[in-house]
Amino acid sequence: MTNPIPTWWVIYQEPNPASMEVVAVEPAPDNADAEDERCAGLSAAGQHAYVITASDPASAHNIALEVWARELAISPSRLAAATAYIDSIRACQRPNGHDQHRRPSTTQE
Numbered sequence: 001m002t003n004p005i006p007t008w009w010v011i012y013q014e015p016n017p018a019s020m021e022v023v024a025v026e027p028a029p030d031n032a033d034a035e036d037e038r039c040a041g042l043s044a045a046g047q048h049a050y051v052i053t054a055s056d057p058a059s060a061h062n063i064a065l066e067v068w069a070r071e072l073a074i075s076p077s078r079l080a081a082a083t084a085y086i087d088s089i090r091a092c093q094r095p096n097g098h099d100q101h102r103r104p105s106t107t108q109e
Contacts, residue, residue, distance in 0.1 A: 005053050005054065005055055006027065006028075006053070006054070006055075007027070007028040007051060007052070007053050008025050008026065008027060008028065008051075008052050008053075008054060008057060008060035009024075009025070009026050009027070009028055009029075009038070009049045009050070009051055009052075010022060010024075010025050010049060010050045010051075010052055010060050010061060010063075010064035011023045011024040011025070011026065011042065011047055011048075011049050012047065012048055012049070012050070012064065012068070013045075013046060013047045013048070014048070016085050017078065017081035017082045017084075017085045018082040018083075018085045018086050020065070020068045022061055022064065022065070023047060025057040025058075025060050025061050025064075028051065050063075050064040050067060050068075052064055052067075
């Protein structure tokens, strides 16, 4: 008899609309009460979880990153929020609307 593939909870937070940070990968809770308790703790901490069936924690982690990215890409509202966030960062990096990365003039007087 083969062992079933384990289920993992990939705990993550979204510090901004354009990124996610995996906080932990842990085995799924054993029972409904433990699951309810863990869900309440995640909610209180402003965290979320993907429930992933994978052979190991690293694989579950990678699958969760891919799922998050795909969800971002296919959701117009999430993608718009992420784009607006990135645009706001870019705007802050350009004082007075000038591009800081412009190459200095190489002409000599």
